[in-house]
Amino acid sequence: MKTLSIIVPCYEEEDALPLFYPAVKKVLDTMKDIKPEFWFVNDGSSDNTLAEMKKLHKANPDEAHYISFSRNFGKESALYAGLQASTGDYVVVMDADLQDPPKFLPEMVKYLESGKYDCVGTRRVDRKGEAKIKSFFSNAFYGFINHISKTQIVSGARDFRMMTRQMVNAVLSMKEYSRFSKGIFSWVGFKTKYLDYHNVERVAGKSDWSTLQLFKYAFSGIADFSQAPLNIAVWLGGVSSILSIIGLIVVLVRHIINPASAVFGWASTISIILLIGGLQLLCIGIIGRYIGKIFLQVKNRPIYIVKEKA
Template sequence: MDRISIIVPCYNEEQVLLLFYEETEKAVREIETAECEFIFIDDGSRDHTPEILESLVYKDKRCKYLSFSRNFGKEAAMYAGLQHACGEYCVFMDADLQHPPSLLKEMYDVLKNEGYDCCAGFREDREGEGKVRNFLSRNFYKVINRLCDLNMSDGAGDFRMMNRAMADSILEFKEYNRYMKGIFSFIGFDTKWIPFHNVERAAGDSKWNLKSLFKYALDGIYSFSTAPVRLAGSTGILLLILGIILGITAAVRTIFFGYALNGVMLIILLILILNGIQLLFISVLGQYISKDYMETKKRPLYIIKKEKGF
């Protein structure tokens, strides 16, 4: 009999965890030809999430959990869950029930009977989300697809079931700075998409605010594209050419037509603009250098404080 490993990153999810377990356990009962294991990863929660997970381990032998020593982020939690998964099939799910457990049976049937390596949920809409967040999310994927040689679309998230070959390929990526959506696209494999409608969290508050989403977006661009560095170089060349043209023009106007150069304020304004652009692109280069610096340290992606059920 096949085994499906359900990997669930958790961060301060005390209000929704039991409901998630009940709904998902009900859904996996419909999969008659496979058994399931639940792998919960407590990503340094500060509420009662660890206690709830421990109670689930005692209640159901299929439940296991890892508890990080601090918050290492969802990407690290997904990687840790995949490392500890024993199933022939692995699925990533969020604990907030925005990933419908009812799709698990269909996903398994697709992988088992249709020859796909991965079956992923595709969110058709963003109903219930704010207009600003919706606008930024849609346009982020347009930008990142132009910058990176990858195919990532708005609506394609982490909710997906994959076979062991694809799971092992993801585990080959050892980098410290991880962007799972980019990794999914980079490794390829045949994927079937199942559409579903967005639903609001069953309980609790989202851990993703605009600041964290913006940082996550930049991590994705820096992890899979060198376009910002090329843009910095191209802009530098354009500014150099523009400076030469303006210098020649000013010299010609002064020598042949007797025009005096514009005032001090214009010079100060140009200095401020050019220095601002220079500092901006130094920052871009610094981001790549800092990420390479973190990679060379070879620090662990996560540290486990406690584990149960393994």
């Protein structure tokens, strides 16, 4: 009998957890050759998420386990903590809001047991129910990062995926402080099968991902798996330097040909200075983001801190 570990990162999910557990259990009960273990990770929730986890653990002490952080460390840290705690032959990551359909679990196990795949992921073929602007930027992000990075990420891919123990160990071997799991799952390789499905709305609660947070997460992914921003900074600096040299030559030639020519174009000169200054600040900012990631990594702080675990 194979053991299946279900990793569930949770933040403010007190309403969703009572619905999530029975929905997944209903599917697992049909899988006679699978022994499940749940790992709920409380990512510093301020509501009753931890209390709901404790209820599940008390009712199912051998099956439902929980980890509670000392504060909010982010979903990536919660996912990593769950993977570290898992002991199953197969490990699946799911959201508590049931946007990841439990009905796929038997099919996922079937693909892994065939030996042809090391991972079975899922991807949404549409974003019905989401804001159009968010869908637009999401699609643009996937197109952009796949264009500038050697690590290809499937458009619409979810964190909802089932992996073999070998792949989980490979993911855990990557101990970087700044984590972008979609990129990590792709970077470690292994044969992956994707299952398509239409978007499912949350059963309870609301998403804690704002547009600004998604932008920050997207930039983090780009910086973690591509040096393109640094290359852009180099090109901007090079082009600015060349244009400056050309401008200097034009001024010198003009002075030689007509020394008495009047000085003009004060406003355009100031505009050019401001433009070049802005480009310099942009390039310094890009470099600073990469240096900041290095700074956080070399301090070797823990990815998360556990307050309670059962």
